[in-house]
Amino acid sequence: MALTLVGKKIGMTRVFSEDGKRSIPVTVLDMTPSVVTQVRTVETDGYSAVQLGWGELKPRNSTMPQIGHDAKAGTTPKRTHTESRMAEDEAGGFELGQLVGLDTLDGVAYVDVIGTSKGKGFQGGIKRHGFKGQQATHGVERKHRSPGSIGGHGNNAGKAGRIKKGKKMAGRMGDVRVTARSLDVIRIDAERHLLLVKGPVPGANGGTVMVRPAIRLNRSKGKKVSS
């Protein structure tokens, strides 16, 4: 599998297409190069992968194990560490301390962007799961946004006298890992390590995001790539 890079969401703006006809909404991502902090092998770790460290961290804010781990790669302690699983011969091509950045996305038309969505707090069923709620009139009183019956059976057959596990209800919403799939790569600014993708990406400005070449494309985007 391809390398998953780490970066930061900066914010959104717009760019105009080459012919000027369309205005494209874009998210600007700061993709400062990551450092290879560990290469995992089947022999020692049971699987093969490449570990990347990203983001500066003051030594006084980091633990001794962390400093030692990153020092092995000859670098300062990093804030975020991620691993990308890949075949052993592929992973063997990476060296400790090597910098990897946007050059790995050369020629990639679509990327997946993974982030942590904005926390929404405790929300009802309508906002959280898209429930329809009840009618506004016709005698409905004080229950316009309630979820309705939540069943009392527990299993599909009938009468267990409890609620089925995983029943959709009100609760904490957001602040979860979300993947925005197959976003168009609009521009790569290799000099300043900036990546422009079309549309929004999960999370607040300044949040950490992970970027990888799209692993699956829908039909229309797949056609564009093959042609």
Next chain:
Amino acid sequence: MGAQEIIASFNTEALKSDLPRMDVGDTINVHARIVEGEKERIQIFAGVLISRKGKGMEEMITVRRVTDNQGVERMWPINSPMIAKFEVVRRADSRRAKLYFLRDRVGKSRRLRDRRRGMKHVEGQKTIG
């Protein structure tokens, strides 16, 4: 470089530098480029500038005109390459930032006070017009 400067830096070459001074209330001609197949022509939309909102690359303008008793409003990004030119035809005095009240006005009350007549004379200040 701060986040906002990075975002702004993508648009430095796209930002228009030759924009005339346009205030809300002014009557302007918008020279919009219309592309039909291979051919391209300019269509002029003349009307009152009733709203400017947003900043930098995100700035949008709303222009309202009335034809055959039918109000028409169009919005453009001010920096859109599809707009060839803006022309200010008449300057008017406006006390408000958004002239949405013009939508409810009929007849003579739709007119706005001309800037030249409306401006009080201030010593040392040049009047526009």
